[in-house]
Amino acid sequence: MINDYKQITIFSVAIPSIASPTAIIVIVLLTDNHLYSVQQQATTAVLVPVVIVITLFLLLAANSVPQKIGEYGITVISKVMGLILSAYAIQSILVGIKDFVVVLH
Structure with missing residues (x-):
């Protein structure tokens, strides 16, 4: 049995969460x-670019993560994220299904 730990699964969770x-x-x-x-709307208008800039810095900082945690760390995080994504999907x-059944009654 050959273990291929270099197979990394890509989850498209980040971008849909940012611009969903x-x-x-x-x-x-x-x-x-x-x-x-108008003041509340202006606050919203100011906060949106702030959130976008923070997100930009987080995504740019993500490039250094693989060098710090290594290949096995990436594999572990990939497996955990797969588990979280599966739980979210379920x-x-x-x-x-629950909402559909409620509508039928």
């Missing part, structure tokens, strides 16, 4: 003219 439809709708809702004052499926 949910994130976009939150910004749209937080800038609703009928619910929020949770989403179960919530969808």
Whole structure:
């Protein structure tokens, strides 16, 4: 049996979480003219670029992580992230099934 620890699985969790439809709708809702004052909307408008810059620095800093944790560290993190992603997917499926059953009743 050959163990190929160099196979790293890529999870596309980061980018959809940053620019997801949910994130976009939150910004749209937080800038609703009928619910929020101009000052509150300005605060939202200032915080969005701040969050984008922080995210940029975190993503740029991520380039140095593989050198610090090594090949086996990447493998371990990859396996743990796969487990977390699987749990999240199962949770989403179960919530969808539950909501579907509730609608039927």
